[in-house]
Amino acid sequence: MNVQPGLDQFLSLEAPLPRPRRRRGLRLAALAAAVLAIGFVGVRYFYPHAVEGEVLRPGMLDVELQGPGTLSALTEASVGSRIQARIEELAVDRNDVVAKGETLARLAFDDLSGEFDAAEASAHAAERTVSVAQAERDRAVATLEKARATHERQVALLAKGVASEAGLEDALATRRQAEADLARAGRAVEQAEAERDAATARIAVARAQLDDSVLRAPISGVVVSRTHHVGEVLTPGSEVLHLVDPASLVLTARLDESVISAVLPGQAARVTFTRAEDPISGHVLRLRREVDEETREFEIDITLDTLPANWALGQRAMARIMIERRGPVLTVPTSFLVWCDGRPGVWVATRARARWREVTLGEAGAKRVEIRRGLDAGQKILKPGDLYPFMRVRLAGPAT
Known part of the structure; x- marks a missing residue:
């Protein structure tokens, strides 16, 4: 009858026995964590890390x-067309070297030859017209001289009472007619010469257009661009080639x-x-x-x-x-600068510990910058990387 309560009492006394095992596990875990922490701190702050750097010494600085x-380019030229025409030939392409005056392209201007021939024919005809007009003027001059002499003779005869008033009037009329003919012949010469000059100008225009159909290099240089191809029709002002x-x-x-x-x-x-x-x-x-x-x-x-x-x-x-x-001055590589809150600084090794030091910058060169305040000659400066304050470091050699 009393067996069951005794068993319950026994069971209640044996239940707490596993607790000491959990305490031992916690103590082991805490010990392991402490060991890891000590190892982390040791590696982080006591184990010396090799860091690239250099010893700060004065030197010359090329300020740049x-x-x-x-x-x-200071000398370049655009080669284009002054007339509307089709490209018949392109003698050069990109990267070709050309000399001044060299033919670069030819343009097909079908009406140009006919216009030039017509202008020459008009010039020849105008020249002949000028010759005829000059001959007429010379004849008018001769006729006027004869009429003038006749009139003067009639005046002399009338003064002697030999000639009549009617004869004098006829001589005067003949003289005035000769003067009018000479003036008309002079105007005809002027008109013929103007037509000749116009024809000559048309020849010059046609010749200029003929010259414009051949594109030549205005300078010696290299063809850097070509914007059109054979067969394309150009408008006046269109660029074909660019020379440099x-x-x-x-x-x-x-x-x-x-x-x-x-x-x-x-x-x-x-x-x-x-x-x-x-x-x-x-x-x-x-x-x-x-x-x-x-x-x-x-x-x-x-x-x-x-x-x-x-x-x-x-x-x-x-x-x-x-x-x-400038120099000698203290300089550091520009790659060594580390900015903190807008202030420049450099990592230095002090008593084998890394410390960030604020500096005042001076003139800058290609790869180095002047340090005016914050560092002294002989200090060891470190190349930035995975550095942190009080990190134990040793200088491994010059930074590359």
């Missing part, structure tokens, strides 16, 4: 200005107006074209005396010592103009 630009003198190619670069006083003709420059391996040297040719009202930029022309293997008008490039050589 940088600006984008496009390739343009490669010797006149320049890079037109844009700079902010704030540096206009620092740029002078003759300054050394380096130009890097898109995808070019090495920069091309050159120098500033001239400054353009106009500032864009919207961008507040001005343009400069840079002549190139050599041209890229493949060039094209309008090709983009980056220009660097050296305006000053």
Whole structure:
């Protein structure tokens, strides 16, 4: 009868036995977490990480200005048609090199030959008309001289009482008629000469049109574009070919107006074209005396010592103009700068720990920038990467 309560009491006493096992598991987990935390902290703050960098030392700095630009030409020409005609022949194509005066294209102008022949025929006829009119004028001059002499003789005879009044009047009428004939002959000569000049002008027009049907190179250079093909009909003013003198190619670069006083003709420059391996040297040719009202930029022309293997008008490039050589000054690579809340700074290694140091920048060069305040010679500067404050570091070597 009393067996069951004893069993229940036994069972109630044995139930709490698994709890010590859970406590042991929690203690092991906490120990493992502590070990991991200690390992993480050790790796993060006590294990030295190799970081690229350099020891800061004074050196020379080439102060440069940088600006984008496009390739343009100082000598170029557009070859087009002055008449409406069909292209009969194209002697050149893109990339062809041509000499000044070389025939580039011929236009078919079917009515031109007939107009030229007609103009020449009219000129010959007008020349003959001038000759006939001049002969008539010479005859009128001779007739007038005879009439004048007769009239003067009749006046003398009338004074002696030998001639009559009627004879004098007839001589005077003959003289006046001769004078009128001479005036008419003179006007005929003038009209004939005017017709001859008009015919000559028509010949000049026809010859000019004939010359316009042959398109010649106005400059020596390279054909950079062709906009029409054989068989197409051109209207007056249509461009057929565009020529450029490669010797006149320049890079037109844009700079902010704030540096206009620092740029002078003759300054050394380096130009890097898109995808070019090495920069091309050159120098500033001239400054353009106009500032864009919207961008507040001005343009400069840079002549190139050599041209890229493949060039094209309008090709983009980056220009660097050296305006000053300063030194010795402290400089850091521009890739080492790290901005924090709009302030420039550099990671430095102090007592083998990484720390960010705010700096004051000075002049800038192609790859380095002057540090005016914030760093001292001999300090170790680090290349940015996965750095964080108080990270244990060791200098692995110069940054690349």
